[in-house]
Amino acid sequence: MSTNLANLLYLIPIVSFILALRFLSNPAHARRGNQIGAVGMLVAVVVTWIRIGTTSWWAIAVGMLIGGAFGAVAARRVKMTAMPQMVALFNGVGGGAAALIALAEVHRILPEPGAPKVDISLAIVLSALIGAISFSGSMVAFAKLQELIGGRPITYPGQQFVNAAILVIAAASGVALVSGVQDESLLWALVGSALLFGVLFVLPIGGADMPVVISLLNAFTGLAVAASGFELENNVLIVAGMLVGASGTLLTMMMGRAMNRSIANVLFGAFGQVSEAAVAAASSDGGSVRSASAEDVAVMLAYAHKVVFVPGYGLAVAQAQHDVRQLADLLEAKGVEVTYAIHPVAGRMPGHMNVLLAEANVPYPQLKEMDEANPEFSRTDVAVIVGANDVVNPDARNNQGSPIYGMPILNVDQANAVVVLKRSMNPGFAGIENPLFYNPKTVMLFGDAKDSVTKLIADLKSL
């Protein structure tokens, strides 16, 4: 197969990857998109196979069988909850492959008379550097999420200085290689220091921030693959790698924004005050609050199986019961199971919520008293708190120092996700902090309960 024909056929995977990304960003088509991507990948592999011809085809087959079998078995066996670390693992091996390609290329090229062209050696250096960082960084992220090592940030004095020094060594080796020094050991120094940097760079980042870090390393691997494309003069690697590099970067920023944190804060947040106060940070203080848009929450609700509304005084103040009922009807029409969990002291009088909801014609069997509602939260996808605060405060259960310690509460923190509709971050009736709002599972939808619910209804309809 000629190079031209191969490049022409490589358009098929390129187009399918673009479609895959496009489809993946919409819940309705996401799975189809992933399948399109997989087919494109298959085409790319077959075209490459034919293009290479018969040389060492059996080695390629054996290698693909081993890697593919490992990937398939690991991905099939893993529990749903362990998915993020699986992504980290597969991302890491991709980065590792890019770094290995660079090693092999340098080993093959170097003793030739005359240095390789500057752009080729630059591509080799970049793919080795970024690929190696992505490999070791992803492995540490995997170990943290798998709880092989502690999820807590690991810090020590002078950390930034040590990291910077290692990066300087890597960069210096890279510059030397690009400027034409023909010494293979330089690349080894570069890969070694990049590996070390990857480890040290991820170690100080807390377990809760790992998804953002994995997303960033994912973008890194994309860049490394694009660099490999320049090295091997292969279009499909350049386009696919850069697509991932660019979309991964944007995705990382969006994830940071969804967590209400900047990327710099995620990456270097463990430095400084948090390192001294690591233990204190584990308690309710110093956490960050994630706010979400009505659109995000609407999507979350639409794709849940079970949603529980937890009404409180805020619902009464905003007179939002009719709108909540309307929202619930919409969700039920989409096949979501909806119930209401009523705390005995929600609102300002016993049964306050029952009355309001009955007024809005909520079917009575959907109203669950506390004892009935609590065992259900562990299999609830989204708990929506509408203007309730103290009756869902986990401090009542956990914190002996809290004024409401011992009060029975609705255990909404056991749900998979919690959405809090609230006007502002002001403490509730009892004037006490609520650690639920700082829970990583919680997102806040700020605004008047009635307005927020109306927005949710509109977004849900347009979904």
Add this chain to the structure above:
Amino acid sequence: MSHNTLLVFELTILVLAIFLGFEVISKVPTLLHTPLMSGTNAIHGIVVVGAMVVLGAPHKDTFDWIVGFLAVVLGSANVVGGFVVTDRMLEMFKKREPAAERPVRDSGQVEEALGSREIPPTSDSTT
């Protein structure tokens, strides 16, 4: 094509790919952040193509061969694992009929027996 012409061409598609990458995912609901991360992860598994080229090229010695072989192993783990993990994640977005309100009809049961995988009933319009 001379080396420089090729380089210019490659840089052109690189820049276009950057903009395209930003463009295609410019608006993603939070819900899909993790599957999208996993999906892009599978796509950079294209590195396996590079690994195949390296292993397939005439190699100089055993070291060269071993490194190329390892790259193929890692690359294919990335591809297969990436796509399978993403598919498993997206499988969760499948909708279920509400058990209580489903009318007992034969057709419904047949559908279930066939294991129809329905894509969530969302309109095609991009919101």
